[in-house]
Amino acid sequence: MTTQQQFYKSLKTLLDKMQLLDQAEMQAKLADFKPAEVHTIQYIGQHIGANVTAIAAGMYVTRGAVSKMTKRLIRRGLIEKYQSVENKKEVYFRLTAAGQEVYEQHEAMDRQHDQRDQVVFDSADPKQVAGTLQFLQAYNDHLDHELQRPKQGD
Amino acid sequence: MTTQQQFYKSLKTLLDKMQLLDQAEMQAKLADFKPAEVHTIQYIGQHIGANVTAIAAGMYVTRGAVSKMTKRLIRRGLIEKYQSVENKKEVYFRLTAAGQEVYEQHEAMDRQHDQRDQVVFDSADPKQVAGTLQFLQAYNDHLDHELQRPKQGD
DNA sequence: CATATTTTGTTTCTTTGTCAACAAAATTAA
DNA sequence: TTAATTTTGTTGACAAAGAAACAAAATATG
Numbered sequence: 001m002t003t004q005q006q007f008y009k010s011l012k013t014l015l016d017k018m019q020l021l022d023q024a025e026m027q028a029k030l031a032d033f034k035p036a037e038v039h040t041i042q043y044i045g046q047h048i049g050a051n052v053t054a055i056a057a058g059m060y061v062t063r064g065a066v067s068k069m070t071k072r073l074i075r076r077g078l079i080e081k082y083q084s085v086e087n088k089k090e091v092y093f094r095l096t097a098a099g100q101e102v103y104e105q106h107e108a109m110d111r112q113h114d115q116r117d118q119v120v121f122d123s124a125d126p127k128q129v130a131g132t133l134q135f136l137q138a139y140n141d142h143l144d145h146e147l148q149r150p151k152q153g154d
Numbered sequence: 155m156t157t158q159q160q161f162y163k164s165l166k167t168l169l170d171k172m173q174l175l176d177q178a179e180m181q182a183k184l185a186d187f188k189p190a191e192v193h194t195i196q197y198i199g200q201h202i203g204a205n206v207t208a209i210a211a212g213m214y215v216t217r218g219a220v221s222k223m224t225k226r227l228i229r230r231g232l233i234e235k236y237q238s239v240e241n242k243k244e245v246y247f248r249l250t251a252a253g254q255e256v257y258e259q260h261e262a263m264d265r266q267h268d269q270r271d272q273v274v275f276d277s278a279d280p281k282q283v284a285g286t287l288q289f290l291q292a293y294n295d296h297l298d299h300e301l302q303r304p305k306q307g308d
Numbered sequence: 309c310a311t312a313t314t315t316t317g318t319t320t321c322t323t324t325g326t327c328a329a330c331a332a333a334a335t336t337a338a
Numbered sequence: 339t340t341a342a343t344t345t346t347g348t349t350g351a352c353a354a355a356g357a358a359a360c361a362a363a364a365t366a367t368g
Contacts, residue, residue: 010290
């Protein structure tokens, strides 16, 4: 297996495992809410005033998915939609008090996960950690570049 | 944002971007097959003789998902199921010639992706790359440990 | 050995997402 | 300014995966 393949596999399974762990905890602490609901609440909480298209881009899903999910969250009283006078086409969202409550519970959970994994960061060489972040950033930059240049013939 | 949060975000978006890029190419070159079909074919090709449970564990999905997908791949003539005389409960799979064909096309595509991103590995400090792999491995080991110890009270 | 428990795979129902078609609004071009 | 084009959001049909209930087979326990 090449370095690259190893890298990819490690990355993939790492996230799979995190999701497995996190999901179990979510089930327990936020049982009334589906994972995707919480995820969307989190994104809106962190990106106040984002419209459907921006949320879709940020969450790497389609606008259709966001449209449906926000509709559901509105129905459940967790977010509100609003529009601007300048632009009657775009739709923006904010958390309601109930949504804010869910948001904060989830944030607390996130901090617990951070605690759970802190030992990995603490016991590693700080230079190795910094190098890892730097490498991931370089890789991300490369892919951003690739995404902007979508094949020949466009 | 803490180092840990930065790390997680980089990881997540990196995989999101890869998937975005890869999916576009898949659509073009293996248009007759759904991503999940190709993914399962790839796993079976690399793990001959794996049963439903093993495939599910390896792919981080449920047995139900594997059961359904393998059924579909059999219907489409891409894999075969077989059983052993010693164990009439477990079900194993192998690729057919048609499945092998898809498998190889996908492998070729994977090698192209490797080429696409090789520059990232080439232009980085080899020590940084090695350090990154090491760190990811350490993190994976930590999570394996956490997954084996599923909370208090079990 | 006989029975209880666990493992394995399948199925049904639900959740989540994509895709494609569409309408309304905004932007660009003529 | 009017008309063509693009952007934005919504919807419906469908695809993929999860959870839970189940039956059959294997394993453990007495």
